[in-house]
Amino acid sequence: MSNNSIIKPNAVYSYDGIAKSALDEMKDENLIIFINRIFNRDLSLKSKVLRLATETYDENIKQNRCDYYVCIANEMFLIELQSYEDSEMAVRVFDYGTRGSKLHARNIKEYEMIELTLPNPVVFYLRKGRNVVNELSVRLVSPENQTFTYSARAVYLDDYSFKDMIDNYMYPMMPFYPLRYEKTLLKKHTEEDEKQILDEIKDNLKILRKPLEDGIISFEDYRYIRRWMVETFRAVVTRSKKRKKFVNEKEAERVMQYMVDEPIEGFDIYKALRDSRAEGKLEGRLEGKLEGKDEGIKETQIIMIKNMLENNVTDDQISLYSGLSIEEINQIKKEINK
Numbered sequence: 001m002s003n004n005s006i007i008k009p010n011a012v013y014s015y016d017g018i019a020k021s022a023l024d025e026m027k028d029e030n031l032i033i034f035i036n037r038i039f040n041r042d043l044s045l046k047s048k049v050l051r052l053a054t055e056t057y058d059e060n061i062k063q064n065r066c067d068y069y070v071c072i073a074n075e076m077f078l079i080e081l082q083s084y085e086d087s088e089m090a091v092r093v094f095d096y097g098t099r100g101s102k103l104h105a106r107n108i109k110e111y112e113m114i115e116l117t118l119p120n121p122v123v124f125y126l127r128k129g130r131n132v133v134n135e136l137s138v139r140l141v142s143p144e145n146q147t148f149t150y151s152a153r154a155v156y157l158d159d160y161s162f163k164d165m166i167d168n169y170m171y172p173m174m175p176f177y178p179l180r181y182e183k184t185l186l187k188k189h190t191e192e193d194e195k196q197i198l199d200e201i202k203d204n205l206k207i208l209r210k211p212l213e214d215g216i217i218s219f220e221d222y223r224y225i226r227r228w229m230v231e232t233f234r235a236v237v238t239r240s241k242k243r244k245k246f247v248n249e250k251e252a253e254r255v256m257q258y259m260v261d262e263p264i265e266g267f268d269i270y271k272a273l274r275d276s277r278a279e280g281k282l283e284g285r286l287e288g289k290l291e292g293k294d295e296g297i298k299e300t301q302i303i304m305i306k307n308m309l310e311n312n313v314t315d316d317q318i319s320l321y322s323g324l325s326i327e328e329i330n331q332i333k334k335e336i337n338k
Contacts, residue, residue, distance in 0.1 A: 018175050019175075022221075023051075023068050024051060025221065030216065031049060032045050032072055034168070034170060035070070035072060038168070041075075050071040051070050052069040052103070067079065069100040069119060071104075076100075077121075078096060078100060079121075080092075080122070083126050084126075084129055085129045093121050093123060093136055093138075093150075094150050097121055097150065098118070102116065122152060123153070123154050124155050126157055126179050127158070134154055135153060136151065137150065137151040137152075157180070171221060171225060174208075174229065175224075175228030175229050177204070178232045178233035178236055179232060179236065181197050181236055182236050185236055185237070191248050195251075198251060198255045208225065209222075218314075218316045305318055306336050
């Protein structure tokens with residue numbers, strides 16, 4: 001394993017936290033597309049997006065409750081993650097909805113009427129069990145026998161291929177894709193079964209590069225998804241090993257480390273850096289432009305960024321590998337185009 005590995009075998013991670021962080025970092029436009037696909041809406045991509053705080057302290061369990069609450073074009077949405085089907089999930093979604101509504105309540109008439117706007121809820125199930133439902137509903141009955149039904153859509157990640165997730169902008173849910181392999185790896189299986197799964201993981205990485213190359217997701221988003229796919233898959237492998245079911249642990253480790261260290265296809269960033277430095281020093285000497293260390297560094301940076309741009313490396317990636325800010329990169333671009 002390389003020294004820069006980000007895999008932490010004994011760490012415990014919160015699935016809610018992983019998804020919430022991804023949703024927080026999601027471009028507003030991408031989040032709107034995600035909401036439109038999941039809730040069958042047609043919200044304008046220019047709509048105002050407001051991410052709202054929903055974390056509240058629950059005295060009963062002595063823990064913070066945390067779900068995802070977002071307002072787009074004055075319409076409220078609630079996103080909840082659940083590992084397995086749960087008979088009380090409908091009641092909890094209603095509880096989460098009212099908690100968020102109370103936090104963001106609007107006074108209609110002071111002391112007379114408080115309007116609570118319940119959000120449109122969806123529950124993402126990370127695993128698909130036996131009690132599959134399309135909808136989770138709570139029916140409220142008032143003392144006057146008036147009724148109100150509050151329903152949440154149930155979405156099972158197992159129903160989506162990796163490409164389906166990309167097509168539906170479900171980037172925050174991609175880290176949990178490897179959980180579907182539990183069905184194979186937690187029971188008796190063959191080395192060929194493992195090989196098929198590992199090959200699929202490598203194929204999915206290639207698919208994930210497309211939105212990166214198209215500028216839909218940033219390089220940071222790409223690394224985040226890939227990193228948590230590793231952590232999730234490692235958790236599956238660890239459970240399989242404990243049950244003495246896993247066959248080729250060494251190969252699984254190799255693939256996981258590849259997911260961490262994977263280079264940008266078609267571009268050797270380290271070779272580019274070496275070549276740029278060498279070329280910068282040579283050109284500086286030939287043209288008499290090396291009037292000191294600062295000038296040499298500047299020449300090297302210009303050539304390095306020029307090489308990266310010619311290899312279709314994004315500004316985010318250039319910034320990550322060069323240590324320059326986006327503003328500095330844009331300034332160097334102007335000098336290149338002179």
